[in-house]
Amino acid sequence: MTVATTNVATGDRLRATPTGRALAAEIEQVDLRDVDDARFRDLHAAWLEHLVLLVRGQALSDTDLIAFSRRFGDLDEAPIQESGQRFVDGMPELYIVSNVVENGEPIGSLGNGEAVWHTDMSYVAEPPKASILSALEVPETGGDTSFINMYAVYAALPDPLKQRIAQLRVKHDGTYNSGGFLRQGVRPTDDPRTSPGTLHPLAYTHPETGRIALYLGRRRNAYIDGLPLDESEALLDELWSYVDGDRFGWTHAWRRGDVVLWDNRCTMHRRDAFDPGARRILHRTQIKGESRPA
Ligand code: OGA
Ligand code: MN
Numbered sequence: 001m002t003v004a005t006t007n008v009a010t011g012d013r014l015r016a017t018p019t020g021r022a023l024a025a026e027i028e029q030v031d032l033r034d035v036d037d038a039r040f041r042d043l044h045a046a047w048l049e050h051l052v053l054l055v056r057g058q059a060l061s062d063t064d065l066i067a068f069s070r071r072f073g074d075l076d077e078a079p080i081q082e083s084g085q086r087f088v089d090g091m092p093e094l095y096i097v098s099n100v101v102e103n104g105e106p107i108g109s110l111g112n113g114e115a116v117w118h119t120d121m122s123y124v125a126e127p128p129k130a131s132i133l134s135a136l137e138v139p140e141t142g143g144d145t146s147f148i149n150m151y152a153v154y155a156a157l158p159d160p161l162k163q164r165i166a167q168l169r170v171k172h173d174g175t176y177n178s179g180g181f182l183r184q185g186v187r188p189t190d191d192p193r194t195s196p197g198t199l200h201p202l203a204y205t206h207p208e209t210g211r212i213a214l215y216l217g218r219r220r221n222a223y224i225d226g227l228p229l230d231e232s233e234a235l236l237d238e239l240w241s242y243v244d245g246d247r248f249g250w251t252h253a254w255r256r257g258d259v260v261l262w263d264n265r266c267t268m269h270r271r272d273a274f275d276p277g278a279r280r281i282l283h284r285t286q287i288k289g290e291s292r293p294a
Pocket of ligand 2: 118119120178269
């Protein structure tokens with residue numbers, strides 16, 4: 001099925017082809033270096049509708065990636081890289097995902113192992129509304145990235161469970177990143193009650209679509225505010241049992257030049273491990289989110 005969205009100004013049509021899975025669509029015949037306002041409105045509408053957009057065959061410099069990202073709003077500064085380095089060449093918005101080591105220092109974060117299901121930077125009070133990844137170098141195989149539709153996960157919960165979580169908040173842990181690496185400047189801890197993090201409502205009403213998504217962030221060190229630890233663990237395990245990538249997800253096998261942007265409020269993503277001898281380099285931006293209900 002192809003969803004055609006009319007570009008009012010030019011009469012061009014934006015072709016968004018759904019993957020046929022629970023989320024994501026591929027956009028064809030678009031050069032992200034050259035997006036006028038009408039085209040941007042279509043892209044934005046397609047992104048809200050499909051949650052994840054894939055645009056292949058791009059050739060974005062870092063400046064191009066940042067300029068395109070800014071169309072969605074102000075950018076957040078990237079998290080501190082695992083190397084302890086904060087910014088990349090005077091570009092504080094840029095986060096590098098890579099296993100490549102140069103002069104004994106990793107040039108980016110997340111290594112070559114699995115990155116577990118997560119939402120980007122949900123341990124801060126106002127997490128980014130979107131992230132955009134641009135693939136510079138990717139291995140022949142491995143390192144696929146999966147996305148999951150958290151509206152669909154919420155919708156799959158039985159009504160009593162929806163009612164149970166309606167007023168609950170979960171702490172999003174700021175100790176470890178999705179690759180399992182300790183964040184810079186944080187003391188290692190595995191007690192979910194005392195680990196640093198931020199509380200967010202479990203049932204999150206998306207400010208632009210009005211739809212409700214289950215907002216889990218990460219499993220490790222997550223803690224449901226106000227519950228005894230064993231009850232929190234049991235409820236989280238129950239909720240996470242609905243995080244089923246086969247049912248609600250889509251997996252992307254990267255090619256160089258791919259750009260993937262996702263709505264970080266209603267999706268989670270994870271990455272498969274890949275051969276440590278292979279090179280994989282992706283550059284990411286993250287777009288500031290809105291303030292959230294306390
Ligand atoms: C990210 C991320 C996964 C990947 O950039 O936020 O989780 O595919 N990357 O490396
Ligand atoms: Mn991520």
